[in-house]
Amino acid sequence: MPNKILKILFLGDIVGRLGRTGVIKFLHEHKKEYDYVIANCENASGGKGITKKNAAELLDGGVDFFTSGNHIWRKKEIVHSLDEYSIIRPLNYPPQTPGSGSIVKTINKDVKIGIINILGRVFMGNPIDCPFRTIEEELEKMKEITPIIFVDFHTETTSEKLAMGYFLDGKISCLVGTHTHIQTNDARILPEGTGYISDAGMCGPYQSVLGVKSDIIIETYLTQRPTFFEIESAGETIISYVSVEIDTETGKTTSINGNYVVYKA
Numbered sequence: 001m002p003n004k005i006l007k008i009l010f011l012g013d014i015v016g017r018l019g020r021t022g023v024i025k026f027l028h029e030h031k032k033e034y035d036y037v038i039a040n041c042e043n044a045s046g047g048k049g050i051t052k053k054n055a056a057e058l059l060d061g062g063v064d065f066f067t068s069g070n071h072i073w074r075k076k077e078i079v080h081s082l083d084e085y086s087i088i089r090p091l092n093y094p095p096q097t098p099g100s101g102s103i104v105k106t107i108n109k110d111v112k113i114g115i116i117n118i119l120g121r122v123f124m125g126n127p128i129d130c131p132f133r134t135i136e137e138e139l140e141k142m143k144e145i146t147p148i149i150f151v152d153f154h155t156e157t158t159s160e161k162l163a164m165g166y167f168l169d170g171k172i173s174c175l176v177g178t179h180t181h182i183q184t185n186d187a188r189i190l191p192e193g194t195g196y197i198s199d200a201g202m203c204g205p206y207q208s209v210l211g212v213k214s215d216i217i218i219e220t221y222l223t224q225r226p227t228f229f230e231i232e233s234a235g236e237t238i239i240s241y242v243s244v245e246i247d248t249e250t251g252k253t254t255s256i257n258g259n260y261v262v263y264k265a
């Protein structure tokens with residue numbers, strides 16, 4: 001008998017109101033095709049962080065679990081309630097940081113999936129613990145519990161992401177990159193069976209620069225002055241997602257595809 005296959009949907013960084021409403025619409029249409037839905041929520045409310053209200057709406061709308069990133073601290077009301085709202089923050093913050101960077105969830109009654117969120121160090125601002133050594137330690141513990149491990153590596157450069165992909169090949173089920181808000185066309189299965197894509201992309205305003213009004217970003221480049229980044233609230237919505245199929249016995253990825261849909265305004 002063939003092994004059971006777990007179908008996971010990963011939604012790229014949700015940005016602002018268009019991102020939230022688009023994700024809920026997308027899940028209304030497609031959730032039934034998947035066993036589990038993970039979404040990156042770091043930009044869900046006004047582009048920076050996520051409020052409790054917006055997290056609850058997205059969970060009600062069909063998201064099962066959230067990963068996040070460097071912007072997760074921007075809405076202070078949720079910082080000490082991350083567990084309650086099914087959110088993990090990057091693992092490699094200092095030990096006293098609120099929330100946790102990894103979790104094991106049980107789905108379909110008996111399938112355990114480990115989820116890890118980790119931050120990169122290249123062009124990412126504040127110094128942070130080494131993601132490579134930090135995740136290696138975490139995997140030693142998680143491997144005792146389940147072979148199914150999904151990683152959101154939140155960082156800027158494709159080189160750091162690809163290096164991490166090869167570093168973890170055969171040790172995790174899948175690595176999905178986030179943070180750049182642009183989906184890369186490089187989804188593949190690495191030689192030892194780890195599914196990989198450099199970036200999942202964004203769920204948010206399509207006519208924007210990474211979610212922000214394009215005229216503001218153009219002004220920033222033209223003048224080199226700091227500007228207030230206002231999230232675009234008009235126009236079409238892009239939903240960028242990754243579909244992953246994992247063999248539950250071996251923990252290896254059998255299929256991975258990046259894709260997107262655009263909803264009209």
Ligand SMILES: [Fe+2]
Pocket residue numbers: 013042043069179180181
């Ligand atoms: Fe983001």
Ligand SMILES: [Fe+2]
Pocket residue numbers: 042069070071154179
């Ligand atoms: Fe980010």
